[in-house]
Amino acid sequence: MDTQNSIEFKQSCKSIASCQLTRKKNGARAIFVLENASLHKGFIHKKKKILCCHDDSSFLLKQGKNPNDYRPDIFYEALRAILDSPLNKADMVGAVFVKADSGVIIKFKPQTRIPRTFKRFCGIMVELLEKSCVRAKDSGEVLIEVLKEPLALHMPENARIIGLSYSSEKLVDVEDYLSAIQDNSNLVFVVGTMVHGKVSKESTNDYISVSSYPLSAKCCIGLVCEALEQKWKLAHG
Template sequence: MNPDDYRPDIVHQALLAILSSALCLAGRVSAIFIRTGEGILIKVDPQTRIPKTFGNFCNMMVELLQKSSIKSKDNEGKLLKLIQNPVTQHLPANSLKIGLSFNSPKTVKIRDFVAANCDKNLVFVVGAMPHGNIDADYIDDFIPVSGYPPSADTCLYRICDALESNWKIF
């Protein structure tokens, strides 16, 4: 296998970005889903604390794949768990599913997009891969967040910033 096609470090950085955001800390993130290249679907509870070091993150993910879930220390719930496909059955009903794509012909400022769609359940699909396009037939529309190809964590920082600004979370 080509190691450039499998980049758990990108997923690690993306999770750190969203889980440490004011948006998540304010309780405005309902769930995070990860789909692996092999089609495994993982649900991440927004209360999860992702290890800061990449090695510990990898150990946690190996444990998840072996046990199918990781419970909180007080056994109140599952912080990470493998769930059944398709992801659409886990998304809010009537949500607007937006894929991020540098190649989108639209020119949209993410803050303007969020403000114009604040009355909808927004689901953002971010590719945590070094190159390529998101392959998901359930996406309603694709928008860019930059005129340049940004990293996954940069996309998430911009989305979180736009939502925090719209909802006045500081």
């Protein structure tokens, strides 16, 4: 790298760092709400577990249940997409909230490191539903907790709540859409984590679709995170 390019690179890094510092002073963060997450406890082979259609379809059918309604793997992949994103690593995710289809509301702190395997994650969720919180082993800090309803109690006052659904008639280019929003509010993205159905319009400030095609929750979140990383000029790597 020659001297001129080196200077330009350092100036660019300084500009990015300045942008990030300004946003942190303003308090703006991205918040995610994962709606209709499947988190149902069951007792199979003398063991408590989170019911999942992939492993427990026979049991669910015997109980007269539709296995497609038991997809905690969708919620797990969506959560990983947020927590593993460069957006979160840059400290620009304020929180992740989960509205289970059973009505339970859960909060994940952004620094939470969830298990890399789905089976172990389900074990943590069983612990959470029984104890109402999960703490860090070393510090005792609460990383995941069950909250009191309704979710609106836990939203910041300056929140701009954006519902994302393929069913919305408002199709947007997500990068253009987010770049037009000022940084003086916390952006709250509501994403469905169920097989069928759609995110509720209730309590949202806007209701948009980010693709002409149906997307998984994981893919939808990926598009949003990448657009925010571009908007906020976050350095990758």
